[in-house]
Amino acid sequence: MTDLVTLAELGGPLAAIGGAAYARHAYPAVYWSTIGLPVSVTRLLASYTSTMDACGLTVAPPRWRALAVRATTRREVRPVPPRRGLIRPTSTGLRVRLRLAPGQEPADVAASAERLRHAWGVHAVYVRDVKPGVVELRLVGFDVLRKVRMPRRTVGDLLRVPVAVREDATAFVRDYRAVPHELVLGATLSGKSMYLRNLLTKLAAQPVVLVGIDCKRGVELAPFAARLSALATDPDQAAELLPVLVKEMEDRYDLIKARQGIVPGTPEELITSDIWGLPEDERPAPIVLFIDEVAELFLVATRKEEERRDEMVTQLIRLAQLGRAAGIYLEVCGQRFGAELGKGATMLRAQLTGRVCHRVNDEASAKMALGDIAPEAVHAACAIAAELPGLAVVGDTSGGWSRIRTPYLSLADAAATCRATTHLAPDVPALTPFRPYVPPVPVEDSGPVVTPEPVTE
Structure with missing residues (x-):
C-alpha cells in the first residue's frame, strides 16, 4: 500500500509535466491557453519595471513627482517606465499598449523587442505604432507558422x-x-x-x-x-x-x-x-x-x-x-x-x-x-x-x-x-x-425507389 501511495505521489507530477511537454509540442495553442498565458502574464506584471529599466526604456520622473516622493517618503527617486495599459490576452499571445515618456520613440521599444521576449518567456515580441506617443506590444506565445491556423476574425472584401x-x-x-x-x-x-x-x-x-x-x-x-x-x-x-x-x-x-x-x-x-x-x-x-x-x-x-x-x-x-x-x-x-x-x-x-x-x-x-x-x-x-x-x-x-x-x-x-x-x-x-471545357459531373444512378414485382394473374 505504501508503494502505491509513493507511486501516485511521484507519478502524478511526472504525468502532468509529461502531458504539458507533449501539449507544448503537439498542441501549442492549448498549452498557451492553459499554462503559457498565466505564466507570461505573471512574469510581465512582476518584472515590468525592472525589465524596462534593464532595457533602457525608463526616463527620469518629472520634477514635481521627484519632489513629492522626497517630501513624503524620503526614498531615492527611481526612473519611471512607459505607462502600461490593460493586458489583453488572445488565442496566440498578449497585447498591451504603452504610453511613451517624453523623449522616447517607437524605435527605442522595437530595438529592445528581443530582450523583452527573453524576459517574459514568449516566442516573439512585435511593436506597432498606434498613434503619436502610444505603441502596442504584440506578444506571440508560440510559433504560429509551424502549424498554420487562420485567424477567426478576418474581414474580407471585394478584391x-x-x-x-x-x-x-x-x-x-x-x-x-x-x-x-x-x-x-x-x-x-x-x-x-x-x-x-x-x-x-x-x-x-x-x-x-x-x-x-x-x-x-x-x-x-x-x-x-x-x-x-x-x-x-x-x-x-x-x-x-x-x-x-x-x-x-x-x-x-x-x-x-x-x-x-x-x-x-x-x-x-x-x-x-x-x-x-x-x-x-x-x-x-x-x-x-x-x-x-x-x-x-x-x-x-x-x-x-x-x-x-x-x-x-x-x-x-x-x-x-x-x-x-x-x-x-x-x-x-x-x-x-x-x-x-x-x-x-x-x-x-x-x-x-x-x-x-x-x-x-x-x-x-x-x-x-x-x-x-x-x-x-x-x-x-x-x-x-x-x-x-x-x-x-x-x-x-x-x-x-x-x-x-x-x-x-x-x-x-x-x-x-x-x-x-x-x-x-x-x-x-x-x-x-x-473558356475551358469542364466535363459534366456524373450523376450516380440510385435505382428505382420501389422494387418492381412481376404481375401475377
Missing part, C-alpha cells in the same frame, strides 16, 4: 482576401486595390502552388473574372477550370489570349472616357480615373490574370517564337502599366524571373508592386524578388528551410517585410470550391472562346 498568416499571428491580406500586381517566386515544392491555390479559391467566392495562363499544359490551373473564364495552357494559346485582354482594357478606357465626357481620341496615359468611379450598374467586373511559370512565355527556340515572345511581353507590360485603372490585375508566378529571360523581363518585374518569395535555390533568385524593394529580406528568404513548405517572405515598395505561411488546402477541396462558385463568374463575351 481583398486573407490568404496566409504573418509571423505576428495576424492575417496577411492580399489587397488588389492597394497592390494591383504581384510577383510570386519559389523553387519546386516551396509552397508557391499552395499560395496560388488559396488565393484563387478565395477570389472564386467573389464576382471577379478569373483568367489563367498555365504553360505546363494546365496541370496547375486546370482543376479550377469550372471557375475560370479563360485558360491558356501553352504559349500559342497565351499569344491569342493576351491581345483579347489588351482590347478589353482599351474598351474599358473608352467607357471611362465616355462617362467623363472626354474626347474619344484622348490618350490612355492622360486618363487619371478608373472603373471604380463609374456607377455600379455600368462598372465592368474586375479581372485577375494568373500566370504560372512565367518563364515559359519568355523561352524561345526559333526566330518565329522570338517574335511571338516579344509581342506577348509587350502586351503583358501594357497590362501591368495600364491595367489597374481598367480593373485588370496580374498575379505572376515562377521559379526565377531575371534579366536573363530576355528583353522586357526587368521592365515587367518593375511593374509588379507586391513581392512574395518562397524558398529559392540561390541568393540571386531572392534578390530578383526582394533586392530592389527590401534588401534586408533577402537573407530571410535564403534562410527558409525545405521542411517548411508554404513559408515565404513578403515585401512591398514601402521597404517593410515579414514572414508568412499559407494554410494547407487540398487540391480536391479547392476544385470543389471552384465548382460550387461557378455561378459567380461574371460574363465577359470577349473571353468566351477561351
